[in-house]
Amino acid sequence: MTTQIDPARRGAGVAPSEAVLTVEGLNVSAGDVPLVKDVSFSLAAGERVGLIGESGSGKSLTATSLMGLLGEGLQASGSIRLAGVSHDLVGASPKQLAKLRGRQMTMVFQEPMTALNPTMRVVDQVAEVMLIHGTADSRAAARKASVDMLERVRLPDPERAAKAYPHQLSGGQRQRVVLAIALANDPKVLLCDEPTTALDVTVQSQMLDLIAAGVAERGAALLFITHDLAVVATVCERVLVMYGGRIVEAGPVEEVFTNPRHRYTEGLLAASDLESSDDSGRLNTIPGTVPPAGRFPSGCVFRNRCAHADQTCAELPPWMGAAAHGHACWHPGGTDER
Amino acid sequence: MADLSATASEVVEEPEARATRRPLGPTFKLGAVVVGLVLLAALVSFVWTPYNPELVDPRERLLGPSASHWLGTDKFGRDVFSQILVGARITLFVGVIAVGLAALIGTPIGIIAAMSRRKSVSETLLRGSDLVLATPALLLAIMFGAVFGASTLTAMIAIGIATIPAFLRLARSGTLQVMATEYIMAARIAGRPPLAIATRHVLPNIAGLVIIQGSVAFAIAVLAEAALSFLGFGTPPPTPSWGRMLQESQELITSNPLLLLWPALAIALAVLGFNLLGDGLRDRFDPKLEARR
Amino acid sequence: MSPLLRNAASRLAVFFASIVIASILIFAFMSILPGDPARVALGVNASPEAVRALHAQFGTDRPLPVQYLHWVTGLPRGDFGTSYVSQATIGPQIADRLLVTLWLVITAMIVSIFIAVPLGILAALRHRRMSGLAVSGLSQVGIAIPGFVAGIGLIYVFAVKLRLFPSGGWTPPAEDPPAFLKQLVLPVLSLGLVQAAILTRYVRSAVLDVLQEDYIRTALAKGLGSFRTLVRHGLRNAAIPVVTVLGLQLTTLLIGAVVIERVFVIPGLGSLLLDGVANRDLLLVQGVVMLLVVAALLINFVVDLLYTILDPRLRGA
Numbered sequence: 047m048t049t050q051i052d053p054a055r056r057g058a059g060v061a062p063s064e065a066v067l068t069v070e071g072l073n074v075s076a077g078d079v080p081l082v083k084d085v086s087f088s089l090a091a092g093e094r095v096g097l098i099g100e101s102g103s104g105k106s107l108t109a110t111s112l113m114g115l116l117g118e119g120l121q122a123s124g125s126i127r128l129a130g131v132s133h134d135l136v137g138a139s140p141k142q143l144a145k146l147r148g149r150q151m152t153m154v155f156q157e158p159m160t161a162l163n164p165t166m167r168v169v170d171q172v173a174e175v176m177l178i179h180g181t182a183d184s185r186a187a188a189r190k191a192s193v194d195m196l197e198r199v200r201l202p203d204p205e206r207a208a209k210a211y212p213h214q215l216s217g218g219q220r221q222r223v224v225l226a227i228a229l230a231n232d233p234k235v236l237l238c239d240e241p242t243t244a245l246d247v248t249v250q251s252q253m254l255d256l257i258a259a260g261v262a263e264r265g266a267a268l269l270f271i272t273h274d275l276a277v278v279a280t281v282c283e284r285v286l287v288m289y290g291g292r293i294v295e296a297g298p299v300e301e302v303f304t305n306p307r308h309r310y311t312e313g314l315l316a317a318s319d320l321e322s323s324d325d326s327g328r329l330n331t332i333p334g335t336v337p338p339a340g341r342f343p344s345g346c347v348f349r350n351r352c353a354h355a356d357q358t359c360a361e362l363p364p365w366m367g368a369a370a371h372g373h374a375c376w377h378p379g380g381t382d383e384r
Numbered sequence: 385m386a387d388l389s390a391t392a393s394e395v396v397e398e399p400e401a402r403a404t405r406r407p408l409g410p411t412f413k414l415g416a417v418v419v420g421l422v423l424l425a426a427l428v429s430f431v432w433t434p435y436n437p438e439l440v441d442p443r444e445r446l447l448g449p450s451a452s453h454w455l456g457t458d459k460f461g462r463d464v465f466s467q468i469l470v471g472a473r474i475t476l477f478v479g480v481i482a483v484g485l486a487a488l489i490g491t492p493i494g495i496i497a498a499m500s501r502r503k504s505v506s507e508t509l510l511r512g513s514d515l516v517l518a519t520p521a522l523l524l525a526i527m528f529g530a531v532f533g534a535s536t537l538t539a540m541i542a543i544g545i546a547t548i549p550a551f552l553r554l555a556r557s558g559t560l561q562v563m564a565t566e567y568i569m570a571a572r573i574a575g576r577p578p579l580a581i582a583t584r585h586v587l588p589n590i591a592g593l594v595i596i597q598g599s600v601a602f603a604i605a606v607l608a609e610a611a612l613s614f615l616g617f618g619t620p621p622p623t624p625s626w627g628r629m630l631q632e633s634q635e636l637i638t639s640n641p642l643l644l645l646w647p648a649l650a651i652a653l654a655v656l657g658f659n660l661l662g663d664g665l666r667d668r669f670d671p672k673l674e675a676r677r
Numbered sequence: 678m679s680p681l682l683r684n685a686a687s688r689l690a691v692f693f694a695s696i697v698i699a700s701i702l703i704f705a706f707m708s709i710l711p712g713d714p715a716r717v718a719l720g721v722n723a724s725p726e727a728v729r730a731l732h733a734q735f736g737t738d739r740p741l742p743v744q745y746l747h748w749v750t751g752l753p754r755g756d757f758g759t760s761y762v763s764q765a766t767i768g769p770q771i772a773d774r775l776l777v778t779l780w781l782v783i784t785a786m787i788v789s790i791f792i793a794v795p796l797g798i799l800a801a802l803r804h805r806r807m808s809g810l811a812v813s814g815l816s817q818v819g820i821a822i823p824g825f826v827a828g829i830g831l832i833y834v835f836a837v838k839l840r841l842f843p844s845g846g847w848t849p850p851a852e853d854p855p856a857f858l859k860q861l862v863l864p865v866l867s868l869g870l871v872q873a874a875i876l877t878r879y880v881r882s883a884v885l886d887v888l889q890e891d892y893i894r895t896a897l898a899k900g901l902g903s904f905r906t907l908v909r910h911g912l913r914n915a916a917i918p919v920v921t922v923l924g925l926q927l928t929t930l931l932i933g934a935v936v937i938e939r940v941f942v943i944p945g946l947g948s949l950l951l952d953g954v955a956n957r958d959l960l961l962v963q964g965v966v967m968l969l970v971v972a973a974l975l976i977n978f979v980v981d982l983l984y985t986i987l988d989p990r991l992r993g994a
Contacts, residue, residue: 115897118805140903148900155898160891163910164990165917174909175899211989227899514977515695519970520932530954530962531709607823611936614825615951634829634940637844638837648826656821663817 065129066091066267067112067151067235072124072136074107074116074291079340081120082107082291086369089235089267091129094258096278096299097271098314099288102336105271108288109237111136112269113153114143129234149179152228154257156240158221162212169193169208172227181231195226199256218249222256229260236261239271254281275318279303284370287311290337290347297371307378309352346376354379412664415599418657422650426472435463437470438622446640455646458633464643467624468650474625475654478540478618479605483598485544486551491594493548494555495582498563510556513549521546521608529617536619543608547601554597558590592669599662603655610651626651681992684985692978699970700752704745707963737761748963757964762956767964770949775968777847778945781864781937782930788869789876789926796873797880798907804885812877819874824933828867828940835863845942864941868933872926879922883915890914917988924980928973 065088074082082104089095099105111122114135126135128150133142147153155161162171172192173185182188189208196204199222212220221241228236238257242250258281261268270282278285278299285302287295287310295308306312313332316322324330334351337343346363349355354377363374434454441461449456455464497509525542532538562568562585571581612618613627621628626647633643732738736747748758757767796812803809822830836844842863850857887893888911896906935947942948946965953961985991 113898115894144897144900144902146900147898153898155891155894157891161895163892163896163914165913165988166910174896174901178900213990224895227895511691511695515698515974517977519699519973520928522932522935523966523969526935526950526954527703527706527962527966530957531706603821610823611825615936615939630826630829637829637833641833641837644829644833648822648829651823651826652818652821655823656818659817659821 064090066093067129067269068125068127069112070125070127072108072111072122072126074104074111074120074122076120076340080291081339082111085124085288085291085293087286087293087296088370089269091234091267092262092265093284094261094268094270094282096282096285097269097288098273098275098278098285099271100273100336102339103288104291104339105288106239109153109239109269109271112235112237113147113151114138114140145179148175148227148233149181149231150233151235151237152231152233153237153239154221154224154228154241157244158217158224159244161224162220164212166211167208168196168210168212168215168223171212172196172208172223172230175227175230179231191230192226195230196223199223199226199229199260200252201226218245218253221245221253225253225256225260229264229266232264233266235267235269237269237271240273241270242277243272243274250277257281275303275314287314290342291339292347292374294348294375295373296369297367297373301371305380307373307380308348308375309354309377309379310348311373312379313351346374409664409667411660411667415657415660415662415664418653419661422472422476422654422657425469426476429466429469429473433463433466433469435466437462437466437624439463446636446643448640448642456640456642458629458643459636462624464629464646467629468626468646471624471626471629471647471650472654474536474619474623475606475609475651478536478543478609479602479658481540482543482547482605482609483601485541486547486601487594487598489544490548490551491555491590494552495559495586495590497552498556498559499578499582499586509552513552516545517549519546521604522611525608525612525617526615529612534612534617534620536623539609539612539618543605543612546608547605550601551594551597554593555590558593559586562586562589592665596662596665596669599658599665603658603662606651606654606658681985684992685982688978688981692974695974696971697749699974700749700967701745703963703967703970704748707959708741748960752967758960760958760961762958762961767961770961771946771964771968774944774946774949777943778931778934778938778947780850780861781868781934781943781945782927784861784865785868785872785930785934786923786927788865789873790923792869792873793876793880797877798884798912800877800881801884801888802907804881813881816874816877816881819871820878822871822874823936824867824871825936825940827871828864828937831863831867832940845940847943847945860941860943864937864943867940868930868937871933872930876919876922876926880915880919883918884911886918887911887915917984920983920987921980924976924983927976931969931972 067089069088070086072082072085073080085104085108087095097105097108107116107120110116111120112126112135116122122136124136128135128146131146131150135143135146162168169189169192172195173182173188176182176188176191177185182191193204193208196207201207201219201222207215207219207223212223215223221244225241236257241257242253245253254277257268257270260266268282270278272278282299285297285299286293287302287308289310295302295306295311302311303315306315310332313330316330317332320329322330332351333353337350343350344362345360346352346355349359352359356377358376363376365374366372366378439462441457444453444457444461445459447453447457453463453465455468457463458467493509493513497506497513500506500509521543524546525539528538528542529535559582568581568585571585609618609625610627610630613625614631616628616631618627619625629647630644633640633647636643729738736744739747751758755768755772757771759766796816800809800812800816804813832844835841843860844863846860848856848860888907893906893910896910897903901909934945935950937943938945938947939951946969950962950965950969952958953965
């Protein structure tokens with residue numbers, strides 16, 4: 047079951063004034079080592095945006111910094127603004143951030159097996175998020191609402207699941223509980239960091255449906271982080287491509303996937319195509335490996351692996367195109383036809 | 385209140401710079417220096433001591449530290465510094481034998497307990513180990529001393545036996561982890577004999593853990609020996625022993641407190657040294673700590 | 678039968694089996710002791726008839742297994758037999774002394790918990806900063822000092838130099854409460870401070886481990902403040918490994934008390950044991966050792982049970 051997307055709105059992106067989440071010039075570094083550089087994007091209410099990249103691209107860090115959960119030794123700068131919140135999230139106090147987390151902006155993480163407290167019953171863990179933010183009047187009301195949520199994420203026998211401890215549930219079931227927690231307070235923004243990567247293939251598509259339905263029901267914006275292009279194609283309307291800590295391309299899903307401009311996106315798509323092969327008859331790959339954090343080349347981050355690189359690439363390529371639909375490449379591929 | 389997310393997210397956020405081997409840090413070095421000092425004292429004592437530590441000289445009783453007796457003399461007129469030097473010998477000796485005993489017996493049994501296919505064998509070994517674990521070294525040593533007469537030997541054996549369960553459990557859990565790797569499972573399926581698997585694969589992998597445990601056990605053995613000697617169940621007179629020095633001088637606490645300080649310092653230093661050594665080794669070798677420090 | 682009950686039942690069985698085996702081992706071991714208790718009691722010049730009569734009275738002329746059974750069946754009733762040396766029943770002696778030792782041990786345990794838990798948590802939260810490292814370092818030094826050495830040190834500072842507390846002795850609490858309390862302070866500190874150092878390290882390690890877990894991140898992502906996350910999610914889980922150590926601590930304290938009682942001249946179980954050994958009072962030593970071993974086994978049993986209660990994963994669903 048996939049929710050229909052309004053064709054008129056598809057991939058258009060939004061003007062900053064309508065956006066539910068606006069990120070501008072986000073930098074994350076560990077001391078001197080830059081890990082995420084100059085990331086800017088915005089999400090409209092109900093919009094589903096994918097953030098693709100390989101490990102080491104900085105995509106998870108981006109999400110973590112949106113939630114204000116960066117570890118010791120990591121600093122963020124730039125601007126993150128949430129609709130209806132007067133202050134910038136960057137530099138906000140822990141108290142201010144805690145008020146927003148779990149209420150206006152929530153997150154689903156990758157590893158469901160360890161995401162829940164093993165010594166607490168499932169219902170209490172879901173109820174907790176409501177009680178902290180006062181979205182339920184009493185403990186009893188919160189418990190009832192929790193069982194409700196568990197039913198809405200399609201947990202079989204929600205009453206029984208509620209009383210259970212996490213170790214009595216499977217990975218897929220635990221992830222649904224995590225999703226229930228994330229949706230319980232009708233957040234404005236839902237962040238998902240590889241939520242289905244650790245699940246069985248059969249369970250994956252159910253999970254994706256639940257996520258899509260969950261955000262649609264609430265008109266929430268979705269930022270879906272993954273390395274899996276197929277998943278992005280199924281779930282998202284817009285996509286951001288990240289490499290070396292920077293966003294290298296952005297645009298509507300169909301357009302970026304059929305007409306990639308940045309050479310990295312091109313390489314990614316070619317590598318995902320298991321039916322084609324290169325000249326020597328092998329599957330396509332991007333030559334070289336992803337450099338370790340902070341050791342990306344100056345100028346264009348991709349230039350040491352790009353077949354089309356030359357001296358101009360030693361300078362940082364500017365963003366060409368609209369904010370929500372463009373790329374940063376001196377020698378892009380594809381066509382300008384939209 | 386510290387921001388919890390800082391501590392919580394460390395594992396996820398740190399960049400991959402830690403692919404390189406970690407150097408042996410200051411903890412290890414400090415521990416090695418201290419242990420080296422103790423070892424030096426013991427070794428030197430074989431060749432030279434300022435005086436014969438067992439020589440009783442009533443004329444020289446209870447002298448304070450001076451140029452001729454660096455740490456003074458005790459109530460029998462024996463030179464304290466010489467006693468400390470020779471005492472180091474006993475301390476290390478007991479430690480080596482006790483820990484060696486425990487490691488040599490406990491490790492193989494632990495490996496067997498982990499590798500044995502018959503549940504009855506591993507269960508029995510584990511339960512037996514738990515039973516011994518319930519009997520602390522001191523108690524065993526007192527019993528041994530009561531039956532066989534107190535001596536360095538009984539102390540060593542008692543402490544050794546009491547330490548076996550620690551090595552047994554460590555070897556067992558380490559072996560279980562190794563056995564769970566796909567490499568070993570493949571070897572087992574290929575029909576490699578258990579003894580070969582044990583010696584070629586298990587032992588090298590748990591060696592690090594055993595050494596760490598050895599260092600820690602050594603510290604505990606030193607403590608136990610000191611307590612035993614203090615109670616009179618360790619090395620009998622006239623051989624010097626740090627613990628017994630404390631017991632002999634306790635009555636003089638008001639008049640000659642320094643006599644208590646030297647053996648106390650020696651014991652504390654030795655224990656500290658081995659603990660630091662163990663901690664330093666753990667920082668280097670224990671894979672479970674990779675993510676944290 | 679529910680899995681939880683089945684679990685407890687099997688543990689109980691193992692517990693009793695261990696006690697029986699321990700009793701056999703202890704009895705057998707003490708029987709190796711050379712020497713004739715009757716002759717020791719009567720003196721070297723005793724006549725053979727007197728020796729035989731005494732043997733009959735003691736029951737030491739019967740075969741060993743019979744002696745064992747007689748001894749071991751008396752234990753649950755509190756009948757530890759009658760000493761060959763002192764002619765006094767052993768049971769009441771043990772009971773009196775046990776109370777004294779318990780005062781010492783339990784107070785020391787409470788003190789060490791009150792010190793170690795907050796310090797350990799602090800050390801974990803601030804493990805990269807000065808305060809955390811300082812606590813770590815301090816505990817490192819603390820565990821290097823044997824309890825009795827700490828005791829002697831404390832006596833020197835507080836009893837000899839400052840004259841704040843007595844250097845030993847014991848008054849029952851009912852007789853003279855203030856004197857009792859004063860005499861309790863230094864021995865309890867000697868036992869408790871050293872154990873606190875050890876416990877601090879365990880608490881720190883357990884808390885650090887737990888803080889790495891993903892569910893802590895989930896709790897923060899829900900909007901829980903740092904403090905509440907620590908308490909509601911962190912401590913509950915960190916308590917599990919700490920409880921195991923507490924059990925071990927209790928056993929260590931019991932044994933440490935043996936030495937401390939020597940240092941502070943306290944008439945507890947430990948000094949009873951040592952006196953028994955000095956007097957070659959076989960039966961007494963046997964009884965005390967048996968009691969201590971049973972105590973250790975009991976503590977282990979309770980800790981195992983507690984473990985199952987605290988960690989739902991162990992309940993065998």
